[in-house]
Each structure stands twice: as structure tokens, then as C-alpha cells.
Amino acid sequence: MGIRVKSPGLLTTVQDTGRFGEYALGMPPSGAMDVFSYQVGNYLVGNEEGAASLEITYFGPELEFTEGAVIAVTGAEMPPKINGEEAPTWETLEVGEGDVLSFDYLKSGARSYLAVAGGIDVPLFMHSRSTYTLIGLGGHEGRALQEGDELKIGESRNGGGQVGKRVDDDHIPAYSRETELRVIIGLASYRLTEESMEEFLNTTWTVTPDADRVGYRYRGGELKFVEREQPAGAGSDPANVVDFGYPIGSIQVPGGVEPIVLMNDAVTGGGYATIGTVISADRDKLAQTKTNDKTRFRSVDLDEALKARKDRGEQMEEIKGSLT
Amino acid sequence: MADKTVKAQMPGTFYRRPDPESDPYVNEGDSVSAGDTVGLIEVMKSFHEVKAEDDGTISKFLVENEEAVDAGQDIVELG
Structure with missing residues (x-):
């Protein structure tokens, strides 16, 4: 247990660095579209590089944590809320069992990333946890998240020690139209x-x-x-x-x-x-x-x-x- | 100043009809209940229903058919 999907948002998928090296099979890499925001999310929660996150596109999901977790939201300006209270982005946060993470309307950018200490624990498919929705493979059952899905969180290395860390303002991108x-x-x-x-x-x-x-x-x-x-x-x-x-x-x-x-x-x-x-x-x-x-x-x-x-x-x- | 509006949840193209041959979902002056569909937004090759979150009467459409909308933009004014 770890995360229960109360509502999935428009297109929320499990992504990591991607399924590189399979081009000869006609297999594209998938993976996080905005590598910078995805990677920085993993740094914030103290993950090994390549841990899987959620990529959230245009309209956010509502996610209930069924166990305590250390998280960070990076990428698009789509203000996250914990139990209805606005929470900072580009910063390591702690959530408790039963807390609900939701998102306000998208203000700028297109994709937010939710990193969780320990990573989203879905099975590896061809050495990656990225979702390739077009053929229904990888990630969580090969598809975007749906209401009622339950995601496991992996073993965290040092999530707790990261809480309160924040990306320097100079490194936070501004997304223009x-x-x-x-x-x-x-x-x-x-x-x-x-x-x-x-x-x-x-x-x-x-x-x-x-x-x-x-x-x-x-x-x-x-x-x-x-x-x-x-x-x-x-x-x-x-x-x-x-x-x-x-x-x-x-x-x-x-x-x-x-x-x-x-x-x-x-x-x-x-x-x-x-x-x-x-x-x-x-x-x-x-x-x-x-x-x-x-x-x-x-x-x-x-x-x-x-x-x-x-x-x-x-x-x-x-x-x-x-x-x- | 209307106190209630229906907002676009996501960016995309707004449509007032389920398909080009059909009548609009709703017209100005119609009353709607929470959960009623007032239009569609097309984005990433799929269509998403825009639903009223409150009961009310449609006083005005603030967006034309096939116009681009932003996430959080007011689409319909409810009286």
C-alpha cells in the first residue's frame, strides 16, 4: 500500500528516465518528458537516479496516502494542496497516513512531477518502469492511472532527512507562453x-x-x-x-x-x-x-x-x- | 457580477455540441443541475465533458464554440 487514486486527473502516468536502448525493436523510450523537473524531484526526496515518479499532465489527480511518505512536486505551476491547504513546490514535504494530495488549476507549464522517497514501485518492464500507453506496457498496468488504483511505494533510502530541503530560486524554471x-x-x-x-x-x-x-x-x-x-x-x-x-x-x-x-x-x-x-x-x-x-x-x-x-x-x- | 461560473479544468478547444450535427448541450436561459454537461474540451486527441458544479440558470457563455481555453478559465456564467 502507499497511494490510493481518488481521482486520476487528465493523464497521470508512472515514468522514470526511460526505456533506452530498445530502438532496434521499434520501442521508443517513453520516460519523463521534462527530464529536469523529474530528476530534481528525485534529488529532493533522496532517491537513487531512475526512481519512478508520477507525471501529471494539464489537470491534477487526487491522491490519498495510505502510509506516511516523503514527497516533492516539481515542474509545471499546478499548485499542490495537502488536505486542501496549498503546499510549496520544488521542496521536500512530509505527508502522513490519510493525507490527500490534490492540485489547483494549471497556471503555467504543462506537466508536474510527483517524486516519492523510495519511488513508485511498479514492476520493471524491459529495465524501466515507464508507461508506454500506446501499446499498454510498462508503468502501472500499461496505462494512465484510474480511480481506485493503488500504488506501492518503494523502500526509501533517506527520505526523512530530506524534509524541508528546497531548490534554490535561481534554479526554478519559469514557464512562458x-x-x-x-x-x-x-x-x-x-x-x-x-x-x-x-x-x-x-x-x-x-x-x-x-x-x-x-x-x-x-x-x-x-x-x-x-x-x-x-x-x-x-x-x-x-x-x-x-x-x-x-x-x-x-x-x-x-x-x-x-x-x-x-x-x-x-x-x-x-x-x-x-x-x-x-x-x-x-x-x-x-x-x-x-x-x-x-x-x-x-x-x-x-x-x-x-x-x-x-x-x-x-x-x-x-x-x-x-x-x- | 455573477457569483457562480463553470470553469475549464484543462486547456484545450471548447465545443458546445457533442458533435457537429447535434444541438448544443445547453443554451443561455436553460437551467442546469450540478453534474450536467455544458460542453466539451478537446485536448491530447480526446474529448472531456465540462460539467456544472452548481445548480443554476445559464446567464451567459463567456467562450465561443471552438475557442481556445486555459485551465481555470470561466466558460459559463450561472445566474
């Missing part, structure tokens, strides 16, 4: 006309209501592909190429309208030209954008992308050091 995401142009950007590549980078795109863990879809422009003769093995859409692997974060534009950034639960390969890839350090930011938010894409080179990844890693180490 307008976001810039850095992209590496490629792998099949040669299929877009030069003018359309410029348009792609100059357009302020709007996140559509379809955006989810599979992909983020945008509207706001129309892109044209270079005319060509359909190659053997490629589909007839001008956006088609011969099938290849899709990097996480890659951007495809079926039919030239509505670019889609493929995310953690996306198909691992196919026949759409990917015109760029959102860099890993910025996918946390992407995961905190929501329907109707504005997004621009900025082209960067590999050096800048790798530096951004290194900087983020150092920031996370610094936060970890300050909390443990």
Missing part, C-alpha cells in the same frame, strides 16, 4: 526549399491541442518541398523519403503543413523527411509548453547543442549537491 527551441537542421532538410526552411525558422508556431507524449504538432505556416521524382521505396507525399530512423525530437512536416516534433512515445522510424531535431537540453522546455502556446525554432550548430547539454548536466549536479 512563448518559447524558443533550439534545433539542429537535418537529417533530411535537403527536401525543403530554401525559402521554406527560412519560413520554418521565422514563423511563430502555435501548439495544437493534439500535442501529447507522442508528438507536438504546430500550426502557423505551410512549407514546400523541393520537386523531385519519387524514389523507389519512398511514398508519394512530397514529404516522403525512403524509411529511416527518427531521432527523439526530430521534426517532420507531413504534407508541408503542421510540423510535428516527435517525443518520448513516438514511432521510431518511418518515411517522412525530418527537417531538424530539437536539442535534448530544450526538450524539457518543450514538454512544459501546452496547447495554444507559441513556439519558435532557432537553428544552432552541434557545438552549441553539446554545450547546452553539458551546461544542463552541470546545473543538475549543482542542484543535486545542494540537496544531498
Whole structure:
């Protein structure tokens, strides 16, 4: 026993760092969409890296603790309440048996993470506890939480000693309704006309209501592909190429309208030209954008992308050091 | 100033009808009871019913059909 789901919220799933290394099987990694908020949650409650948390999207659940626990809520501004009283985010909290955690309406961002000392104890599936809802595997019974579910909490290492610890304000992200995401142009950007590549980078795109863990879809422009003769093995859409692997974060534009950034639960390969890839350090930011938010894409080179990844890693180490 | 409203629980696109051919769930002037559906919000490829939390009469829709809404936004004013 540990957590009883009184109401599930809109889409609450068990996620960890992800099921990496199975791309050859066509298995996407799943895992927390906003890695930063998820990891910092685990630091706050003193967990080993990779402990499973709950990812809470757009509208929060109501959860009753059936035993005492040490918890932290990070990510989107969706104010948590314990027994109806507002509680802080980015801070380690203690809850007692019978306490109920609920959430106010989403104010900014898109996804909150609930870390619990000891982690959410669901069976490992292919070395991960992440939920991949599209095929119904991993996490809690392969699906989003439902009313009446009961989740077990794992053995805590040092949860109690963490209570009251708080992430420094300088490290708490602010989520805006307008976001810039850095992209590496490629792998099949040669299929877009030069003018359309410029348009792609100059357009302020709007996140559509379809955006989810599979992909983020945008509207706001129309892109044209270079005319060509359909190659053997490629589909007839001008956006088609011969099938290849899709990097996480890659951007495809079926039919030239509505670019889609493929995310953690996306198909691992196919026949759409990917015109760029959102860099890993910025996918946390992407995961905190929501329907109707504005997004621009900025082209960067590999050096800048790798530096951004290194900087983020150092920031996370610094936060970890300050909390443990 | 109305004392009661129906709010959007989540961000998305608001619809007043269950499908394009049907009549709206409710119209201005209709009375509703707590738990009655007043519209739908579409987000992440699924539709979610927006329900009144109080009894009352619909005095005004504050959001148009197919308009974007934010979480916590007032959708309907109840008199």
C-alpha cells in the first residue's frame, strides 16, 4: 500500500528516465518528458537516479496516502494542496497516513512531477518502469492511472532527512507562453526549399491541442518541398523519403503543413523527411509548453547543442549537491 | 457580477455540441443541475465533458464554440 487514486486527473502516468536502448525493436523510450523537473524531484526526496515518479499532465489527480511518505512536486505551476491547504513546490514535504494530495488549476507549464522517497514501485518492464500507453506496457498496468488504483511505494533510502530541503530560486524554471527551441537542421532538410526552411525558422508556431507524449504538432505556416521524382521505396507525399530512423525530437512536416516534433512515445522510424531535431537540453522546455502556446525554432550548430547539454548536466549536479 | 461560473479544468478547444450535427448541450436561459454537461474540451486527441458544479440558470457563455481555453478559465456564467 502507499497511494490510493481518488481521482486520476487528465493523464497521470508512472515514468522514470526511460526505456533506452530498445530502438532496434521499434520501442521508443517513453520516460519523463521534462527530464529536469523529474530528476530534481528525485534529488529532493533522496532517491537513487531512475526512481519512478508520477507525471501529471494539464489537470491534477487526487491522491490519498495510505502510509506516511516523503514527497516533492516539481515542474509545471499546478499548485499542490495537502488536505486542501496549498503546499510549496520544488521542496521536500512530509505527508502522513490519510493525507490527500490534490492540485489547483494549471497556471503555467504543462506537466508536474510527483517524486516519492523510495519511488513508485511498479514492476520493471524491459529495465524501466515507464508507461508506454500506446501499446499498454510498462508503468502501472500499461496505462494512465484510474480511480481506485493503488500504488506501492518503494523502500526509501533517506527520505526523512530530506524534509524541508528546497531548490534554490535561481534554479526554478519559469514557464512562458512563448518559447524558443533550439534545433539542429537535418537529417533530411535537403527536401525543403530554401525559402521554406527560412519560413520554418521565422514563423511563430502555435501548439495544437493534439500535442501529447507522442508528438507536438504546430500550426502557423505551410512549407514546400523541393520537386523531385519519387524514389523507389519512398511514398508519394512530397514529404516522403525512403524509411529511416527518427531521432527523439526530430521534426517532420507531413504534407508541408503542421510540423510535428516527435517525443518520448513516438514511432521510431518511418518515411517522412525530418527537417531538424530539437536539442535534448530544450526538450524539457518543450514538454512544459501546452496547447495554444507559441513556439519558435532557432537553428544552432552541434557545438552549441553539446554545450547546452553539458551546461544542463552541470546545473543538475549543482542542484543535486545542494540537496544531498 | 455573477457569483457562480463553470470553469475549464484543462486547456484545450471548447465545443458546445457533442458533435457537429447535434444541438448544443445547453443554451443561455436553460437551467442546469450540478453534474450536467455544458460542453466539451478537446485536448491530447480526446474529448472531456465540462460539467456544472452548481445548480443554476445559464446567464451567459463567456467562450465561443471552438475557442481556445486555459485551465481555470470561466466558460459559463450561472445566474
